[in-house]
Structures are given as structure tokens and as C-alpha cells.
Amino acid sequence: MATIVDCPTCGAKVEWTEKNKYRPFCSERCKQIDLGAWAEEKYAIPAVNLPQESDQDKPLQ
Numbered sequence: 001m002a003t004i005v006d007c008p009t010c011g012a013k014v015e016w017t018e019k020n021k022y023r024p025f026c027s028e029r030c031k032q033i034d035l036g037a038w039a040e041e042k043y044a045i046p047a048v049n050l051p052q053e054s055d056q057d058k059p060l061q
């Protein structure tokens with residue numbers, strides 16, 4: 001009995017088997033789309049170091 005998962009990209013039912021090398025995706029296309037989405041998300045995050053952590057370390061004067 002195979003485990004059925006939803007393809008993260010298109011929501012199609014996918015059998016979680018060793019034969020399905022694209023799992024949890026239904027196809028290579030959906031896998032590529034999802035990887036592309038992750039890459040875009042990564043680049044969308046601005047590389048700015050907000051000085052929030054240092055505020056807690058400062059002693060109150």
C-alpha cells in the first residue's frame with residue numbers, strides 16, 4: 001500500500017514510492033517549478049542586518 005501525497009506544486013495525488021523519483025512532486029516539471037519558487041524567495045529576502053539583537057545586549061543607562 002503506497003502512501004499518497006499531494007504534489008506541492010499542482011496538488012495532484014502522488015504515490016510516494018521508490019519508483020517516483022520526483023516525489024513528493026508528480027513530475028519533473030513540478031519539481032523544477034518548486035525549486036524555482038524557492039530560489040526566487042531566497043533572492044527576494046533583502047540582505048540587511050537589522051540591529052535588533054544588539055539592543056537587548058545594551059545595559060540601560
Ligand SMILES: [Zn+2]
Nearest residue numbers: 007010026030
Ligand atoms: Zn504536480
